Amino acid sequence: MADLFWPGDDRAGDHFTSESFLGAMVDVEADWLGRPLEVPDHLEWLANEAELGGNPVIALVELLREQDPRVHRGLTSQDVVDSALMRMAAAAVASLRHDLRSVVDRLVGLAERHRSTPMVARTLTQHAVPTTFGFRVAAWLTAVLDADDDVARLDFPEQLGGAAGTRAALTELGRPAPGGVPRWHTTRAPITRIGDALAGCTDACARIANDVLVMSRPEIGELAEGSGGGSSTMPHKANPTLSVLVRRAALTTPQLAATLHLAAAQQVDDRADGGWHAEWATLRDLVRRTLVAVSQTDDLVTGLVVRPDRMAATLAAAGADVLAEQRSMAAAAGHPPAPSYLGDAIEHVDAVVVRARESLSKESR
Template sequence: MSELFWPGDQRAGEVFSDRAFLAAMVAVESAWSRVDLTVPDGPLDVESGGNAVIPLVAALGAEHHRGLTSQDVLDTALVLLLRDAVARLDADLARALDAVDRLVEAHGATTVTGRTLTQPALEITLGHRFRQWRAGLADARADLAALTFPVQCGGPVGTDTSGTARLAAALDLAAAEPWHTRRRSITRAGDALVTTTDACGHVARDVLEGSRLGELAEARGGGSSSMPHKANPVLSVLVRRAALTTPGLAATLHLAAADQVEERADGAWHAEWDTLRLLARRTVVAVSQTADLLDGLRVHA
């Protein structure tokens, strides 16, 4: 996570942070062992085992882990992190939808030149354009709400489901058959996240065009290092940035899903973790920025 490389990253807070990931894995181990475990202090030697669960188990005590495999713990922790991210997204999407409704009420009847293929077409109302934004954001919110959050519990080779129902109930997750090499739960979440940035990108692109033509303006434009008179549409630029980069992350998740092998993947599983982290954080940031953008959007009627 770096605000220097990804301005606005701080908006995501602890979403998919190392600390949140570690706490989620400890929560899984605690639920499994029925012992209230605490997050260990100090660094873990993650590289030596290829994933964070192996050194975590050594720090917590192997007796708490008996019956699970590393993938059970790590996948279930990812699902817990996804659930938290979706809750954040739902709140900001609700805020964005409320802002669009206010725009429709205040400026829905304002006429503007409709444009097709970037060229002037026929007169429309701003309400028509705003309602298109709203529909896209509402569709994204519905896709996120339709996600399920399945527990992963299959033991060493995905055949031991004896503790599945108990672990799912303890963590308030959906009971499911082991999905060690069947990754639709991950790709479905990735698709919903990208649908969300698609909707935000549509808003941002229209605002960028509208600001270029003097029709729309952000509440607080960003400054220029060499032209102090400028008020750049910075939020729109940053949202568009996310919309341009997140589809590639979802594509990586699908590539990883297609490269699963036998009972445990040899690298494809490992490729998901940071990819999903980036996708979730960038989506959370983009939706937060979109809600702020819409809340302060000015119309030059």
Template sequence: MPDILWPGDHHAGEILTDATILDAMVQVESAWSAALVTAGIAPADAVLSADALRGLIADGDLEGIAEEAESGGNPVIPLVRRLRDGLGSSAAGMWLHRGLTSQDVMDTALMLCVAEGFDAVRIELDAQVEVLRQLADGHRRTMMPARTLTQHAVPMTFGLKAAQWLRGVLEAREQVAGLAFPVQMGGAAGTSAAAAELSGRGADAAPVAVRAGAIAADILGLAPVAPWHSVRTAVTRSGDAAVGCSDAWGHIANDVLVLSRPEIGELSEGSGGSSSTMPHKANPVLSVLIRRAALSAPPLGATLHQAAADATDERTAGAWHVEWDALRTLVRRAVVAARQTSRLVAELHVHGDRMQANLADAGAAVTSEQESMSRIAGHTPTPEYLGATQHYIDAQLARARRVTTEGA
């Protein structure tokens, strides 16, 4: 159900909802049982498909699992209990979850869900790159006043502003492209001792346990890595990428908010939002909501880093637990803001005539630096004071073309 207090939350769909996270935990349990069989640790009849395990969870079980999670501190414990009750004395029931710990299931399930979230974000970033390329190139000669610290500075073009937006989006895209979503399969304390013991291979057990983790990773489509129980970079890097995206989108939204003020009027949203009492209003609602996401993201990212810095022993009390909702909220909001930003830039109206008029009205406020520089150089001011603007626009366009062709 969409969050009524986070307008636009429906854009994130089922990404990282309670039901999706529960389903991801079921997928992890199924993948692990298959891995135990494939690695030769468990008998062939110990494996159950994710669909078969899903069938053991009734429609009303989600609420019960959420309530019962309090007694053990996480939802894996009541989930496993329900699954075992449903499987009874079968081999699948006996082998379910053997060699895993709750942290394995929680961390791996969250990585599955976060990967899905960033797949959605990546699609939107690609769409934004294409639109911003067109804006930068199409308005490379659309003159406007640059503003620093809220005041007129020097002449610039809207094409350069769009190229700077493009640069931010490209750098956010690089962060997202660099993410890896690792499996977590280490058992009680990250040693895989239980899986090794279950294999009955004695001195040769370690490679079998490691192979089981790699098999599970392959089934789930995650990166096969050594257990990372108290090293939380997989979580913080995902958080950093979401914050980086929100930074880039917030920059765009803030510029639109400022430049769409009636007294400036250089930009406007494609379809402004209405007011409950003022019929004339066409509020830049998309920009407002994107800015909201950008303002909320850094504290959530900081929570993830604080939890990582608080890591102790092989499972951290409280710090591990605080990650879950912070990461879920951060990634869902990134998906929402991604889709809102794509719409914002695609429907943006650029009022070049107003930009030119504002530049002319600024007068000496945008020419004083040029006059000063020309006096020092001993010549009259040149007709255009844009420096290397076209070069800087071309640099971002070339970078965007490389990304598009390479699919990086």
């Protein structure tokens, strides 16, 4: 959906929209009932009614019981909302991992092409020692692989506890609870784990975007976005817009994940008074912003323009200073400086590429 406040939001598609939330809640009720239910065409009315009970399930059940009076027996509102959130999160994470794997594939190609492309390493913004652009890409790739590993470990448990987690209504109805379905009304690790993994994805994407922002400055010019954005007043500009938007996401998602932790820390009694309610929109924003950022990172890496000539020129202009450490190490070891001062950088690039290819191969089986 279009969102003028968050350019690119449409990349997140139908994930965590009000419509998909309603559909997921109806699916939860239908699965519990054991028969299909039609999704009510009363979204605006439900949204307004939700304020009266503090959540949308109460009004939804009223509508669904027009189709079958047995709807919702044994459940509580939190069972439905939590289970719906988990279903939506599982679908969103599947889309997210598709884009993450695409980013990995693109970075593998970059790392292999530039494993030996010389450039100067920078530490604390200053020239340090020689390195290769492939080594820099290997750092990007490692961050994305680590983020994908965290996302892959997520699970999405549905919720079935009844009014206070005791499942007393199920017992009274003589209905056994499905095996393996936990109750986590006031233990919110399933939510916070998702939040942490998503924030990790935007961390990894920002790792790439930040380097592109710095290295595409005109006075450096070692990288450029394939199709830069324009300016409303300066026709000569080609702004690194994708990198800016990816960085934007990474500046906001950690706070969203922190809100989920704060909500988890505020749980009380057997059902929370506000902590639970704070999660829904927070998780929605976190999911959608992460999906957008990873998709934009995929486009960024796909179109990235690498300028080895500028990298070589910068390294040459740094002169003998970038080899000062080598001279002191060689003197300490009692031998002349070696022709190259790259250590095992290229071997490291190769190792990261192997890890990435193994990850891609495992996921394709």
